Amino acid sequence: MSTTPDAQVERWQRFRKSRNTALASEHGWLTLTSFQWLENRPARVDLVPGLWSTDGTGSAKGATAFLTAAAKDGLTLVETGEPVDGTISASLANEESLMWVQFGGGDGKQVIVELVRRAHKYAIRTRDSRSPVFTEFDGVPTFDYDPGWVIQGRFESYPEPVDVPIATANPLVDGVHRSVGEVVFRAPGIPHEIRLHAEEEKLGALTVTFHDETNGMSTDEWRKVFIPRPRPDGSVVIDFNRAINYPSAFTPYGTCPMPVKGNSIDVEVTAGEKLPAGSLG
Numbered sequence: 001m002s003t004t005p006d007a008q009v010e011r012w013q014r015f016r017k018s019r020n021t022a023l024a025s026e027h028g029w030l031t032l033t034s035f036q037w038l039e040n041r042p043a044r045v046d047l048v049p050g051l052w053s054t055d056g057t058g059s060a061k062g063a064t065a066f067l068t069a070a071a072k073d074g075l076t077l078v079e080t081g082e083p084v085d086g087t088i089s090a091s092l093a094n095e096e097s098l099m100w101v102q103f104g105g106g107d108g109k110q111v112i113v114e115l116v117r118r119a120h121k122y123a124i125r126t127r128d129s130r131s132p133v134f135t136e137f138d139g140v141p142t143f144d145y146d147p148g149w150v151i152q153g154r155f156e157s158y159p160e161p162v163d164v165p166i167a168t169a170n171p172l173v174d175g176v177h178r179s180v181g182e183v184v185f186r187a188p189g190i191p192h193e194i195r196l197h198a199e200e201e202k203l204g205a206l207t208v209t210f211h212d213e214t215n216g217m218s219t220d221e222w223r224k225v226f227i228p229r230p231r232p233d234g235s236v237v238i239d240f241n242r243a244i245n246y247p248s249a250f251t252p253y254g255t256c257p258m259p260v261k262g263n264s265i266d267v268e269v270t271a272g273e274k275l276p277a278g279s280l281g
Contacts (some may be wrong), residue, residue: 005212008150012241015094016142023137024076027099029254030133030251031129032126032131033257034046034047034124034125034126036123038052040054040056041053043109045092046115048124050075051067052067054064062123063117068088068090069085070085073103075102077100077102078112088185092115092117094120098122100115100227110128111126111127112127113252129264140273141276145271146270149269150241151238153237153238154236155167155183155236157247161178163178163179166259166260169248169254169255170255173255177199182195183196183206183236183238188267189267196265203229206229209257209258209260210223210264211263213265213267216267218274219245221248222271223244223246225240225244240271245273245276249273253277
């Protein structure tokens with residue numbers, strides 16, 4: 001059964017409302033105010049009380065992060081609300097994150113300190129619910145809905161996933177894209193087929209991270225689009241009206257993955273999210 005243009009627009013408007021609501025969640029991506037690597041000796045960091053460090057040992061497992069603070073510093077554990085008075089520690093696997101401690105504001109929860117492990121090293125990110133990026137957020141600008149950017153294509157899966165090294169929004173953090181196959185389609189204004197590496201999401205859905213000719217002008221340097229699970233014959237529908245920004249479009253403190261080399265569409269994709277208002281991009 002076909003969907004009328006009005007129904008397509010209504011669906012897209014509901015998607016946009018949900019997307020903006022999710023971005024505006026308390027202590028979400030819009031509240032990031034710092035990203036700081038931990039040293040191998042106790043040291044102070046910006047914006048947060050206490051002394052922070054890591055033992056710097058281990059690779060995939062084994063390394064530990066430490067925080068030493070007094071009760072007067074006002075730090076409490078996010079999970080239990082228990083005050084930090086002395087030295088505490090936590091261990092994460094690479095790429096894991098932990099909302100570890102909190103402080104500030106009338107309820108002691110204005111700032112959450114997130115412990116992260118990236119490139120096998122520990123860092124902290126601060127998430128401040130009074131960040132102007134968060135408090136002044138009024139939705140992400142988008143192109144108008146364009147049915148011409150709802151494209152039929154096909155998915156060609158690999159026999160086995162292939163790990164492809166990639167860069168990230170943080171030049172000190174390397175990433176890996178687990179390609180499960182390629183999404184193949186023809187874009188408006190391009191005579192040849194486009195092939196883009198895809199990652200697998202839950203329930204067989206796909207994600208494609210891509211560059212296009214709008215990047216750095218009306219859009220961020222790269223975006224991503226989710227694609228519903230391919231049909232049994234491999235066919236897919238790619239709705240670029242649902243292309244969204246990574247968190248790194250809103251904050252300089254993200255470690256978001258860049259596209260695989262060659263994941264580019266050599267035309268302006270005038271659909272989906274634009275540069276956020278006030279973006280540094």
